[in-house]
Amino acid sequence: MANELRGDIQGLRAVAVLVVIAAHAGVPFLRGGFVGVDVFFVISGYLIAGLLYREVLLTGQVSIGAFWARRARRILPAATLVTVVTVLLSLAWMSLVDAREVVVDALWACAFAANIRFAQQGVDYFATIDGVGPSPLQHYWSLGAEEQFYLAWPLLLTLCLVVTALLAKAPDRRAERLPRRAVLTMLAALTLASLLWSVHATLTSPATAYFSTLTRAWELGVGAMVALLPPPFLRRLTRLSLEIMAVTGVVVLLAACMLISEDTPFPGIAAVLPVAATAMLIVAGGPADVPGRRTRTSRVLAVAPMRVVGDWSYSLYLWHWPAFVLAPIAVGRALTGFEKGLTVLVVITLSAYTYRFVEQPFRAGRPAHRLSARRRALSLYPASAALVAVTAAGAWWWTGFQGGEHGDNPPITVAGAPIDGLQDSTEALVRASVAAARAERAVPSNLTPDLLNLRSSIADVGDCDYEDNVRSLCPHGDGDQTVVVVGDSHARAWIPAFDRIVAAGDWTAYYLVKPQCTAAHVTIASLGSDQPFTDCTDFQRWVVDQVDALHPELVVVASSPPVNGVFEGDKRRTAVGDIVPLLRGGYDDLFRQLGRYAGRVALIRDVPKSPDDPATCLTSGNPSLGDCMFEPVERSTVLGDVAVDSAYASGIEVVDPTPWLCYQGECPTVIGGTLSYRDTDHITTEYAANLWAELGNALTMGLPS
Missing domain, CATH: 3.40.50.1110 (SGNH hydrolase)
Known part of the structure; x- marks a missing residue:
């Protein structure tokens, strides 16, 4: 059964976040490090499924409200902080149009639906297309996918309880009437369906498949099935078989990080590598109630430094992506290797402080005690949404004020331009606009379309x-x-x-x-x-x-x-x-x-x-x-x-x-008073x-x- 205190699980979290950061930092031999997200999905499925199933065995029911309250204390404080800070830094460093996009992304992120937004936009996770860089909140897609799983899994488990009780005609004995086999059967069916859809969607619609919850659900499902493996089965595994399984898991995970790249259709069938590797490493950790069965690999993963990085992994994941996206914009060029190293150090520092002063207090400190009541903890959801909404509203107003339709710069006309007898034709206005640009004239006011809505x-x-x-x-x-x-x-x-x-x-x-x-x-x-x-x-x-x-x-x-x-x-x-x-x-x-x-x-x-x-x-x-x-x-x-x-x-x-x-090999972006390119x-x-x-x-x- 899943045990949230296992040190090797924390170490595995550390591995996952480190390879993700390495891939995004451009480490050449870890181009596939983005599969660390898939490792996180398996771990999350493992821990959450085990937690809820234990609750069913102990109480005969699933307290959905209490579960979501725990998730609120765990997820929302750090996510809200990073979202707000990212919006403010985007206002300071990005163009007004791009900053407005980040504002909209923030609203989707706080609703845990960023993956839906990026899928709808057809965002290519791996590329910077046409000069428009990725959103500094793009990594919130994985939080959206996980939260949607957290929404669905307790409801599915409750449905399984109800169906089992009805079939047994003994609703007062639900805990005894929910065998592992029933839950595993349900999980296996849903996991297989999601995997098959993932393979299909990755080939037919790769841009949307990467972010889709339906193409990722099987990864969480695999973790959930591992959590529900019967203890007698785990106890029968020999020490040698566990050691072999652990080494195989390490090799497969390393191969995934080194061989998978942005050119690999993903998730699809390629995601089986990191998912299977993670499942093997979790199983190889051995049953928690049998001492002396830990593998060498699990002991290495559980060393103190790895556990510390695992503790910080959530904050590391939240901070690293906006740092890598916004830092080059702030300096106006690509980062050097040394500057990337400094950026990673800043991320580590921010993450340590965020874990200490934001995550931990809401888990076990004074805020956690004040929010111990389910209703109070659930209030974190509207509180987080309100804080992000207020920040977004202020940012939206600021971008509108900065790029608003104020000023009296006139539109470009053909008067005095080299129109060569073209009179008032479009070509004449283009030539006049080129002449105005060569003369470094100010951008006209009251452009059509509105400059801040240009991309739409x-x-x-x-x-x-x-x-x-x-x-x-x-x-x-x-x-x-x-x-x-x-x-x-x-x-x-x-x-x-x-x-x-x-x-x-x-x-x-x-x-x-x-x-x-x-x-x-x-x-x-x-x-x-x-x-x-x-x-x-x-x-x-x-x-x-x-x-x-x-x-x-x-x-x-x-x-x-x-x-x-x-x-x-x-x-x-x-x-x-x-x-x-x-x-x-x-x-x-x-x-x-x-x-x-x-x-x-x-x-x-x-x-x-x-x-x-x-x-x-x-x-x-x-x-x-x-x-x-x-x-x-x-x-x-x-x-x-x-x-x-x-x-x-x-x-x-x-x-x-x-x-x-x-005209003459030069193309103005404003022709007359109209923006020509979006x-x-x-x-x-x-x-x-x-x-x-x-x-x-x-x-x-x-x-x-």
């Missing part, structure tokens, strides 16, 4: 969100002519322009767009792994089938280059020189197939990509327009040329939006809508003059 400027796709593997058609408009827009999120960014074209002309539009799914008929890698993005391949085939069925007058293709490489057979190619011929063949095939079923096919050249996030630039310090103007990323430009070359060779029309965004490579919905007439005329869609 994403086109609405209605009911047909193909990111969620929808397979139906949603028409927009009721005109006699049909236009189908095909591509990824870059095609989606043009939807506001097409919506206005549809409203002004005689068109019905279908937006067959799937984020991260390049339009070219190539097999690309999933964003969060080195595995093929099979959903994308399936979607590409489905799109061709729909174009065949619709026989539209016009198909418009808009797509970015693949972000994470292209497969040639079973090999993933990431170098530009290797991608170009594969991508060219994919576009040739796309245009050939579309040309069979559509009256016309046109390509919108991919928009220039910025090396830095414009939202971060425009809300950091007091930038001028020139500080945030950019030159396009060369790799994106080269790969964008591939689609253009294929289109010309296939007799496909090409619309180049570059003059609507850039991130490094997506135009805003507002600016796309402004371009509807230019786009419609370039595509010769017969718009009224």
